Amino acid sequence: MVNQLLVDLFSEKAIAVGAEVVSLSSVSEVAEFVAAKIDGTLLLPDFPSGSRLKLKTALEDAGINVVSDKFREVAEQSEGGLTGANFAIADTGSLVLESTAEDIRLATTLPPKQFALLDPEKIVADGLEAVPPLRQLHERDARNYIAYITGPSRTADIERVLTIGVHGPKELFILLIPGLSSDFLEM
């Protein structure tokens, strides 16, 4: 069940830190949205909801140059990365990405544009409510690399002036898609 209050709070907080949040309803809309944002290569690592949606085909049909392997070699030259999200945290506008697979990490750290698909059903209220699924992820996998991502990369290290995109992505697009996956342990 989608809790609209949580969706609204999440969107408000994510937008406040510089993310763009859009509600879409189909895989073709996703492809259309991404295609409008980039001209260059898109990194698309493997993740369950993406495979189910046949995302790669849809993106390619929209004319996007999609790459799915050898990220270490191509990431530096690519323009965007697209992944799912395990769930999100409303009060800080954060995405939670189980990023133990290295491709997820490379796709979300190196390209200047980050796209993330989120099922609006999977939003918890705050950081403490995020702990039970976080613990489940720890119980499921012996080794973890889990990322909370809140807005694009930022710094205020020169004269305390907020500046976006110092090392990580310069832009973050959050694509809300209902019916993607209701499993918090799955991306």
Place this chain on the structure above:
Amino acid sequence: MNKQRSKDYRKQIDSALATPKLQDALHKFGDAFLVSREKAFAGLDFETLRGNIGEMKTGVREQHDELLEQFINNAEAAGAIVYRAKDADDANRYIAELAKQKKATLAVKSKSMVSEEIHLNKALEKAGTKALETDLGEWIVQLAGQRPSHMVMPAIHMFKEEVAELFGKETGQKEPAEIEHLVEVARQQLRQSYFEAEIGITGANVAIAETGGIALVTNEGNARLASTLPKVHVALIGIEKLVPTLEDAARVIQILPKNATGQLLTSYVTWIRGAVPSADEEKELHFVLLDNGRSSLAESPQCQDALNCIRCGACANVCPVYQTVGGHVFGHIYIGAIGIILTAFYHGLDNAAELVKACIGCRSCVSVCPANIDLEEIILHLRETVGDEEGIGAGKALVFRKVMQNRKLFHTMIKAASMLQKPITRGERTIRHLPLFFSPLTEWRTLPAVADTALRDAFTTKPQKVEKPRYRVALFGGCANDFLYPELGLDLIEVMNALDVEVFYPQEQNCCGIPAIYSGDKETAVELAKQNVDAMLAGNPDYVLTTCPTCAMALKHNFVEHLKDNPAWAERAEKLSSITVDAASFVLNQLDGAGMFADLAEKEKVTYHDSCHLKRGVGVWQEPRQLIEKSGHELVEMDHADRCCGFGGSYSLTSHPDISKKILQDKVRDIELSGATCVAMDCPGCMMQIRGGLEKAEVPVRAQHTIELLASALRNKETQE
């Protein structure tokens, strides 16, 4: 005392004071920080949150061995290699050997204060590995050959023009001093190094016993790159970063960014456990757990709370001394209030000795600490330790031990001083200039003259008009009220009499002992506590009133603390504490007496200065404001009303007059900008400082004690009748 060290430190202060641009930047940062911090905590109860953190971290300290073992076992089970380093050399040796073994020519680092603490970069350079800082601020500081001046914002002391010059040397071309451009230069310049480096080095914000993993709280994304691209990841972790569970970690992460930079959450929180995939292999993950003085700190009952620190840096952000001289002067590696304490344990008392004295004691750090640490108490304890180790100076020892502990001698000498000053004061109440080497004392503020008749003597001749008193209260005058501003005590009698309260003045009372504590002389403070407990309880008063909040703090807290282990005194110290009230609160709360003054005053625009020890020492700030408004004045708030005035007792007179002067100038400006014609306060020390500053700057604003305003309201009514 180490004279050369003190001399060197003084030079550093002078050069910082000669950099107004830095002060301006730090002031603006402090202001902006408070605004964004307040926003970040909207809807949350900071007191509850920090209470939880303090409790949790104290629990960790008590079960440290078990939790550390649990953390190590879980980390190793997940494939991490754990090394426990007893000190800086040990940690450096381990990491340098690892670098050699990996034939590493380059290590990319994300921000780690622990690596600064142990000077890891130098150790790696020696081993032939270049350690490259990738956090923007750290990189700037590294290029400049400096050390961070703030724990969260390392290059806060630098300006974009300087950064442009540094970056230009790296790129070999002239770089425009535009911040967005400079950030892009850093991105381009550093990007390739993540791919080239054999080792990535990070710190850790929490180490979670339950999982054997760590969490990194960052904004730039460089820690994610440094922990992903190189094949080897070394996380350098202070052992105090341990928390029991994921919930505890979530609580730290909830409060840390809000209190550090006013962000709800940083851009990235990264949870890492074990040897995760890296290219086609497994990552080699090393956890280096550093002690380096932390166990000794845990064993010091007076200082151990400092281990509860979560390194948000807020204690520096709000500190008037930090804002005045910056982190290179008010810090060693760690900076600000917590930095003073950590320096003593991690880098030795000698490196902390000057810093310990540079704290003005305003307690603003205590009020924002997210781990509920009483930083000032710990700093005072360290000052005492420095005093024991190095002596407090022959002059101070003579004053405190030989003179102050002997009340009659002390008071005789003050009275003698009032005769000696005559040629300087020309019979006026204010000393505007002093001759010879005393002259710096009156260069930037006038000083009050010692009164001809002390309050203790004036008191006996003041008739009291109370037939059936509701209460008999004893006045604890304190040195300033007694000898500098006796009229304040006499005004208090008028105010109390109007409310049917009789006041008496126990003649045996002595200095409250805070000046001795602030100078590191606890022995004198304990002796004075005893003298005062005896003196103040002797007449069996219903209440004991204070007009000085520093004295109030001494009577309410310090005496109890000094005497709690002494069965002959503990109960009486508790009794005195329980009946001690500052005068304004007494009028409002015990006497419900605000109505007595309703609209009696001749209406004036009044602004209120919160004295540090009244607001943050005894928790009083609304009461005086209510009384002032009720009596008919228009209350206007100045900016930074609760920022220290720079007095700090001997801080402004002998130990750090140069810093005090600067802090006072800030206060005078805020008062002037408020548009008030009178600034009210509840502390004779602040009165002395602020009055002196206003007079010297020729700002036509009066500085009055709230009690004086109430007394003059009463007199105003009499003249009208």
